[in-house]
Amino acid sequence: MVSMDAIQNSISWVFSNTVPFVVLLGLLIFVHELGHFLVAKYFKVRVEVFSMGFGKKLFQYKYGDTVYCLSLIPLGGYIKLFGDDPRVEISPELKKISFLHKPLGQRIAVVLAGPLMNFFFAIFLFAAVGLLGEHSLYPFLGDIDPKSSAFEAGFRSGDKVVRVNAKEVLAWKQFNDIIEGNAGNELRVEVARASGENSLVQIKPELKESRDLLSLRSKVGTVDGLTNLSQSSAIGVPNNNSPAFSLGLRSHDIFTHINGKEVTNWREVSAAFEQGLSGAEIEFSLDRYPQSLENPEHLKFKWSVTRNTNVSTFGIEPGELYLFRVVEGSPAEKAGIKANDRLSAINSVKVLRWMDILGLVKSYQEGQPPIKVSLLRNGEPLDFLVTPLSSELPGAQGQQEKRYTIGISPTPMLDSVPNFFWLKTPSLGAAVVYGWEQSILWTQTTFLVFAKIFQAKISPRNIGGIISIHQAAKKTYDFGISLFVKMMGILSINLFVMNLLPIPVLDGGHLFFYLIEAIKGTPVSLRKMEIATQVGLFILVGLMVFALFNDLSLVFKLNW
Numbered sequence: 094m095v096s097m098d099a100i101q102n103s104i105s106w107v108f109s110n111t112v113p114f115v116v117l118l119g120l121l122i123f124v125h126e127l128g129h130f131l132v133a134k135y136f137k138v139r140v141e142v143f144s145m146g147f148g149k150k151l152f153q154y155k156y157g158d159t160v161y162c163l164s165l166i167p168l169g170g171y172i173k174l175f176g177d178d179p180r181v182e183i184s185p186e187l188k189k190i191s192f193l194h195k196p197l198g199q200r201i202a203v204v205l206a207g208p209l210m211n212f213f214f215a216i217f218l219f220a221a222v223g224l225l226g227e228h229s230l231y232p233f234l235g236d237i238d239p240k241s242s243a244f245e246a247g248f249r250s251g252d253k254v255v256r257v258n259a260k261e262v263l264a265w266k267q268f269n270d271i272i273e274g275n276a277g278n279e280l281r282v283e284v285a286r287a288s289g290e291n292s293l294v295q296i297k298p299e300l301k302e303s304r305d306l307l308s309l310r311s312k313v314g315t316v317d318g319l320t321n322l323s324q325s326s327a328i329g330v331p332n333n334n335s336p337a338f339s340l341g342l343r344s345h346d347i348f349t350h351i352n353g354k355e356v357t358n359w360r361e362v363s364a365a366f367e368q369g370l371s372g373a374e375i376e377f378s379l380d381r382y383p384q385s386l387e388n389p390e391h392l393k394f395k396w397s398v399t400r401n402t403n404v405s406t407f408g409i410e411p412g413e414l415y416l417f418r419v420v421e422g423s424p425a426e427k428a429g430i431k432a433n434d435r436l437s438a439i440n441s442v443k444v445l446r447w448m449d450i451l452g453l454v455k456s457y458q459e460g461q462p463p464i465k466v467s468l469l470r471n472g473e474p475l476d477f478l479v480t481p482l483s484s485e486l487p488g489a490q491g492q493q494e495k496r497y498t499i500g501i502s503p504t505p506m507l508d509s510v511p512n513f514f515w516l517k518t519p520s521l522g523a524a525v526v527y528g529w530e531q532s533i534l535w536t537q538t539t540f541l542v543f544a545k546i547f548q549a550k551i552s553p554r555n556i557g558g559i560i561s562i563h564q565a566a567k568k569t570y571d572f573g574i575s576l577f578v579k580m581m582g583i584l585s586i587n588l589f590v591m592n593l594l595p596i597p598v599l600d601g602g603h604l605f606f607y608l609i610e611a612i613k614g615t616p617v618s619l620r621k622m623e624i625a626t627q628v629g630l631f632i633l634v635g636l637m638v639f640a641l642f643n644d645l646s647l648v649f650k651l652n653w
Contacts, residue, residue: 128210241318335408423500597629
């Protein structure tokens, strides 16, 4: 007999995996077709069918001249307009409700209404996100390199940006956008120090090439060394004879609390230990991850301090250079390198951050001698010769890159960022402005992505299909309604842009024919339209198959 718990779990599974996808796709399709429908009705065009889905009709209801229905295949929708087939003769008395017998401007309006409805719906959705609020990063600075321009200007690790040119800054993205958009301009940045004092820092961002392929600017303002990333609270235990090791701590453990206070980066860990006095007891909590990086073990420890202490006397240091995993059968494993080894140099070049290691290994060239990897194992210095292997790996934007690797991976959490907070727009008017700005931004970004794909600067493997949409719907819904609504807004903009592409069978293809008609003064010939439609259908089906293949490649971890 099936238990009630099993039934409830099944219902919950179906709901969480199906309902978000149905709501997401269904609303976007409905809004699109509603645009066509309303404008057609406004110009007195008879709408014969309004269908959600394709194929066999599962449910239908006729009201007036229109049959409203739900169809079997829920991957789109359509409206059927009376008189939209040029091969069918229309009697003179019915031409007034026939689509193809309407003036060119009205036909353009009917076709354009669907994509525009998606654009305006996106404004509404993004405005809703503004009112609901979304997660944003506090404008805290991370670890500022003492040798950087940011440090020379006066920024310090842990500073909080309060204002720029007397304008309040609420989130890191806001501050970053100001920096990127003000190359060559003097900026007065007010920061709050960790000590509680406020200080004024003057900077002039330098104009440099943007490293973000999705940036709308080819060049942006930057300040060398300015970052919100900090070394994480993951630790390394360099010596098995240390108090930390004896207590039970191990490399890659991640501190979460010290004496009841939350810690998120190495600066906070170090400062907390500096406050430990002789004769006191330090309590700390940490997470320990298994090899799968899932379900961390939550541990608690107490240490009785016998003398003034710091992280060094306790026996811990930042865990960034400690190897979390060495891939089986990799060049590193074959050379004798093991998990928990601490890297110190590559080809005698001292490494301080994980990015140093990546850069030095990636610079290897075919035919060169093996690289020398220097490390510490329980405090003992060791050297190994390793020959990197060439691998095809996804780049930052999904494009395949040929890179040399040796088969090592770092501690699970390299960097930490400031805590998130819930940022809302202050009023309905501000939310509408936010909705408009986000819609314009995502429209520009979507066009840019298409252009970069055609330029081969972004891999076509980023093109996703119905499985990707399903996964995005579920994941964003699980994270909260605000992120789900934002994803819906982004997809609505994608539909707006996609349907404007001049591909026959899409709205953009019809608009292209009407543009030719406006220039020539006569409609495109039926034969040419039929050929173009067949080509467009072939392209569209090809794109759908390609997107599905990409989806399946991700699901089954295929490489091509």
